[in-house]
Amino acid sequence: MGSNPTLGTMKKQQNLRIIPLGGLGEVGRNMILLEYRESILIIDMGLGFPGEDMPGIDCVIPNTNYLKINKRNILGMLLTHGHYDHIGAIPYILPRIGSLPIYTSSLTKGIILKRQEEFPNQPKLEIEEIKDGSEIRLGPFKIEAFLQNHNIPENLGFFIQTPIGNIVHTSDFKFDLTPVNDLPTNFERLKEIGKREILLLMSESTGAEEEGHSLSEKTIFENLDKIFQNARGRIVAASFASLINRIQQLITLSEKYKRKVAIEGRSMKTNIEIAQNLKTIKVKNGTFVKAKDIAKFPDDKITVICTGAQGEEDAVFMRIANREHKFIRIKKGDTIIFSSSIVPGNERSVQALKDEFHRQRARVFHYKMMDIHASGHAKQEELRQMIQLMKPKFFLPIYGQYSMLVRHAELAEEEGIPKKNIVVAENGQVINLNQKRIFIERETVPSNHIMVDGLGIGDVGEVVLRDRQNLARDGMFVIVVAVDRTSGKVKGSPDIISRGFVYLRESKELLRETRKKVIDIVDRAAGSGGAVNWIYIKDEIRNKIGQFLFSKTQRRPMILPVVIEV
Numbered sequence: 001m002g003s004n005p006t007l008g009t010m011k012k013q014q015n016l017r018i019i020p021l022g023g024l025g026e027v028g029r030n031m032i033l034l035e036y037r038e039s040i041l042i043i044d045m046g047l048g049f050p051g052e053d054m055p056g057i058d059c060v061i062p063n064t065n066y067l068k069i070n071k072r073n074i075l076g077m078l079l080t081h082g083h084y085d086h087i088g089a090i091p092y093i094l095p096r097i098g099s100l101p102i103y104t105s106s107l108t109k110g111i112i113l114k115r116q117e118e119f120p121n122q123p124k125l126e127i128e129e130i131k132d133g134s135e136i137r138l139g140p141f142k143i144e145a146f147l148q149n150h151n152i153p154e155n156l157g158f159f160i161q162t163p164i165g166n167i168v169h170t171s172d173f174k175f176d177l178t179p180v181n182d183l184p185t186n187f188e189r190l191k192e193i194g195k196r197e198i199l200l201l202m203s204e205s206t207g208a209e210e211e212g213h214s215l216s217e218k219t220i221f222e223n224l225d226k227i228f229q230n231a232r233g234r235i236v237a238a239s240f241a242s243l244i245n246r247i248q249q250l251i252t253l254s255e256k257y258k259r260k261v262a263i264e265g266r267s268m269k270t271n272i273e274i275a276q277n278l279k280t281i282k283v284k285n286g287t288f289v290k291a292k293d294i295a296k297f298p299d300d301k302i303t304v305i306c307t308g309a310q311g312e313e314d315a316v317f318m319r320i321a322n323r324e325h326k327f328i329r330i331k332k333g334d335t336i337i338f339s340s341s342i343v344p345g346n347e348r349s350v351q352a353l354k355d356e357f358h359r360q361r362a363r364v365f366h367y368k369m370m371d372i373h374a375s376g377h378a379k380q381e382e383l384r385q386m387i388q389l390m391k392p393k394f395f396l397p398i399y400g401q402y403s404m405l406v407r408h409a410e411l412a413e414e415e416g417i418p419k420k421n422i423v424v425a426e427n428g429q430v431i432n433l434n435q436k437r438i439f440i441e442r443e444t445v446p447s448n449h450i451m452v453d454g455l456g457i458g459d460v461g462e463v464v465l466r467d468r469q470n471l472a473r474d475g476m477f478v479i480v481v482a483v484d485r486t487s488g489k490v491k492g493s494p495d496i497i498s499r500g501f502v503y504l505r506e507s508k509e510l511l512r513e514t515r516k517k518v519i520d521i522v523d524r525a526a527g528s529g530g531a532v533n534w535i536y537i538k539d540e541i542r543n544k545i546g547q548f549l550f551s552k553t554q555r556r557p558m559i560l561p562v563v564i565e566v
């Protein structure tokens with residue numbers, strides 16, 4: 001290669017590359033790169049929830065190998081808002097790619113810094129606070145933040161000037177003229193941005209399959225008010241720790257009906273503390289009480305707000321349902337509120353939770369029964385309106401399951417954007433954009449799920465996961481056999497330890513046969529004199545006992561032979 005780039009690479013370099021590392025074809029793990037020549041701008045760094053096929057995994061994060069390789073090209077990172085699916089991967093990823101300037105709102109900054117305390121020994125984060133109207137210059141990118149409504153305050157969309165043209169990133173959003181704790185949607189401002197000739201609109205897609213308009217937070221407030229008005233016993237409301245606006249509504253209503261509020265769940269307590277310090281949440285003095293003190297108040301003067309509306313196993317809501325909470329037991333007539341939507345995949349555990357509360361004779365309210373739930377996400381009407389406001393030449397639906405991205409693309413087409421100007425992309429694909437066209441490059445970057453388990457990041461791979469799935473399905477079967485080094489004969493009777501396969505005490509016959517088989521296998525393999533091949537013996541035990549157990553039980557436990565030379 002000479003020092004002059006070929007025309008091909010020249011051309012390629014004139015284009016802007018958009019590289020989604022997560023959030024396309026899934027809900028969560030949101031992260032997108034904008035790359036122009038030797039400059040990379042990161043937008044969001046979120047985590048995702050593990051699938052049901054990932055036992056023991058805490059969360060999943062984007063694969064950032066591409067960033068690691070191109071570390072020195074990273075200019076900085078914009079963060080839209082304080083939800084973990086947009087910021088949660090920071091402590092796992094930043095140590096790999098090194099520190100970089102971060103730009104976000106003060107509430108998001110507060111949430112990030114508080115979370116960082118759980119990860120000591122990490123380099124200090126450089127976060128610059130920005131707000132509506134803030135301008136940032138980063139290499140070839142000139143960025144302007146604009147406020148968007150969502151269900152957490154201080155949510156920012158971005159207008160980004162690039163050498164190729166102007167790009168708008170909507171963040172998660174909805175349009176709300178009567179929000180709680182937030183300014184109403186400023187359509188004039190959005191209209192003004194739309195007048196700046198938008199080359200590409202990247203708009204979130206979570207609500208793309210839902211008709212109509214999202215509910216205003218005011219409507220939700222009124223619906224919640226009705227529940228509060230009619231509640232006779234205590235109210236126990238579960239939500240997301242980061243659903244700050246919903247938590248505010250529950251607090252305000254409690255104050256209106258003279259109820260004291262106990263907050264349960266560490267992450268929720270922390271978020272409220274941050275929001276209170278920043279004055280993004282309003283709580284009267286004396287409203288909060290400790291959970292251990294709630295028995296001192298009449299039942300109809302108590303509200304408990306807690307984590308776990310998704311049926312998470314170790315969250316407070318589940319502990320209350322299972323009568324495992326230290327201070328809170330449900331009594332007949334208590335009111336239970338599930339005040340957040342169900343994340344796909346959690347339907348069954350949420351249903352079990354609901355049933356349990358019904359069994360304890362509580363009155364249970366869920367968003368299907370009353371419109372307590374407004375997802376913080378724009379539905380079709382608003383998504384169309386956003387496209388009308390921005391009038392982009394090109395359109396890229398982002399953030400959502402694949403079906404949502406496709407539906408969103410259809411909406412854009414119906415709004416008059418030519419099909420060839422719309423791209424439905426997936427994680428790891430490289431979207432190439434210039435003034436004339438948008439297309440997906442043949443090259444891809446790694447974008448698989450990186451699994452986080454305890455302190456390990458990415459060390460649990462396919463093999464470990466498959467083992468866990470096997471163990472979960474059919475259990476394990478350990479055979480310990482002592483073999484005489486010189487004669488190659490089994491000494492004594494093999495020991496068998498098993499978990500999750502059969503109940504050993506009730507399977508005496510099976511165990512007796514298995515022991516006999518093990519002795520046969522070893523004697524035949526090793527007993528013929530000469531050097532004993534221990535690996536061969538182990539393999540023989542694994543295979544033959546595996547077949548034998550399958551023939552007897554139609555199950556395939558993980559078989560672990562332990563051969564001890566004596």
Ligand SMILES: [Zn+2]
Nearest residue numbers: 081083150172
């Ligand atoms: Zn969000």
